[in-house]
Amino acid sequence: MATAVETLDKLERRITISFPISEVQSEVEKRLKVRARTAKAPGFRPGKVPMKMVAAQYGYQVETEVLNDKVGQAFSVAANENKLRVAGYPKIEPKNAEGAVEGSLSFDATFEIYPEFVVGDLSAAEVEQVKTEVSDAEIDKTIDILRKQRVHFHTKGEQGAHGDGGEPVAQNGDRATLDFVGKIDGVEFAGGKADDFAFVLGEGRMLPEFEAATLGLKSGESKTFPLAFPEDYHGKDVAGKTAEFTITLKKLEWAHLPEVDAEFAKSLGVEDGDLAKMRADIKENLEREVKGRVKAKTKDSVMDALVKAVEFDVPKALVEQDGQRLAEMTRQDMAQRGMNVKDVPFPPELFTAQAERRVRLGLILAELVKANNLQATPEQIKAQVEDFAQSYEDPQQVVKYYYSDRNRLAEVEALVLEENVVNYVLGKSKVTDKVLPFDELMGNNAQ
Template sequence: MATAVETLDKLERRITITLPLADVRAEVEKRLKIRARTAKAPGFRPGKVPMKMVEAQYGYQVETEVLNDKVGRAFNEAAAENNLRVAGFPKIEPKTGEGVGEGAVAFDATFEVYPDVKIGDLSTVEVEKVKTDVTDAEIDKTIEILRKQRVHYHVKGEQGAHGDGGADLTAQNGDRVTIDFVGKIDGVEFQGGKAEDFVFVLGEGRMLPEFEAATIGLKVGESKTFPLNFPADYHGKDVAGKTAEFAITLKKLEWAHMPEVDAEFAKSLGIADGDIGKMRADIKSNLEREVGNRVKAKTKDSVMDALIKVAELDVPNALVEQDTERLAEMTRQDMAQRGMNVKDMPFPPDLFKAQAERRVRLGLILAEVVKANKLEATADQVKAQVEDFAQSYEDPQQVVKYYYSDRRRLAEVEALVLEENVVNYVLGKAKVTEKTVSFDELMGNTAQA
């Protein structure tokens, strides 16, 4: 039997659950008899173990199971009777002293409930909607990136199918060099300061600027000795902030040849007939799809920020704690998949708490907006979204089957559609300002441009 619901805080509640001891003992006895049918003990055949021995061996375990089942069932019934939407899991603690009748056992169930969510006037919120155009410049830049990805190298000065690399036989930016080097600090070699047949491309920033500068201008067979100042924040703590003297010898010099933008290049990108125009159109389509996704993401972030500002609600700590643990575990798994040893690595909850609180808050707000305005994802919307995902793959139909063969995958798509419905609803109500951003800014390439 459950007592009245006590309000402890804004969202915190408590229910006292009382169970007759006779009912508990009867259920324990019933389960022990069932357990006795298959119980084993030295000197006895299975099922012939004396009841006292069965009770001694399994009594505590069975009693715990019975109490958990009965308390859980009573709690669920009480929550339903009182129309309580329980957030997270209740904390169950035995209750003793006053209020516990003779021949009964009692437990206090402390828990949180879902909050009331009040959405303010959406016409007062401001939302920024970004816009980005894909021009020929972006297509050209993408083609250059694709060419660099297909670069291959030839020895400078040796005539081949693509030429000899020119008359300049010195190392320059863009060339691939093979060197031997030895570094010393105060005349002593240090760990990691020596290598043979070490290969890197000049101008890519793999080596410290002073190292690259010393290599530029060398010819094959030439050597150079030069000082190098390691930065104070250098990753190698043993040499950070120190000055070393390096001796390098250039052993091999290769120039970079990038493929021409011709029919063969187009074919390598999947254009069967090698048509350059089709290749550019295909690149533009892919860029526009990526731009569209990023524009949607930025607009969605702006909408979510606006909803947080206009909504009033208390966030259940239980849900935040659950999501904090989920984020920590996701991070742990991701790092493990990247080959990192996370066995003894600490994952303090504070690292994830702010993100978890925002996620829970938004989830509650979105649920309220969807419910109040009937914005649930329709089957047609989900299908359209899946087909849109599939377009960027070689076999779209296989991708469609992949999503529809697993309810969890489809649920992820439904969640995306639902979010888009909310975004569109808010955009229709809010004060929307359009902002044009450059392609590089949108793609996060401003530092490379």
């Protein structure tokens, strides 16, 4: 039996659940008899243990199970009868003695319900639709990056198949191999000494003073110079201090970038070495990457617009659950990166704002999908899987990979559903086209 639903707050509700003690006792006795068939105790054969001993050993556990089952069933029935959409899990507490019915057990169930809202007119919602073109300049820049990834180093000043690299003096782009030792107040410090240490000048791997001192040296030459470590330097023992370094250049090599020819094209997988086909392949890959990033940018803009356009109260229980999930995901991600997070606290409260936005968007998307029949169709899911598969050597194998696992297919379905929502909102809202430079879209990764 359940009382009428009490409204405690905007989304918070409470009902009182009651049932006769005799029902609980009857069910406990029934389950103990079942347990007694296999119960074991010293001096007794299995199934022959006296009921008093069975009750003493298992009574509390069985009674707890029965109460949980009874309360859960009663709450479920009450929620269905009152057509309540319960958000999260109810908080169950025994009713105090004053409110209890004699001969009955009573519990208060406090819970939240999903908010009732409608996604109304979106014509005033402002959305940015990003557009980015892939030009010859981007293809050329990508080819330069691919060349640098295949760089070969040769001893500078020595004649070879590709030349001598010019005057054997250290310049930006050269790879220098040297010995160095650093001292603070005349004393060597940890990490301040190395032999045969190699780095490429101009890449910013070393502190500016170190690189500046290396520039202009010839093999066999040494130099001593002061180096001031920044206050925020990662090595706390030397941060903010000035050291005296002595370096000796042992080897100097110049960078030979491969020519953009048939051999280069073959190294990129173009079997016949056709340069035009190589450029077409690079453009296709860049356009695929651009397409994904443009979609993501536009989707973010749509989601921002929806959050602003639709206001409602979000169930705290769902936000707390998602905050805990985000905290655990962060912990796992950091652990996978090799960080020791065993004793590091990850309070879910740190993720509350992010969790609330995620929950809010989830509810909005669900309402839009339901109200406008935006569910992902099998044809859309298939097309998305095939699109994923295009960039792999054996597309059909990738298609089988997705269709062999329901969870993987569900992830694709969720992506298609989001795209359906994005397209729906773009068709209803005030859309502004924004041309984004390639490098800005790619986060300067292409430079």
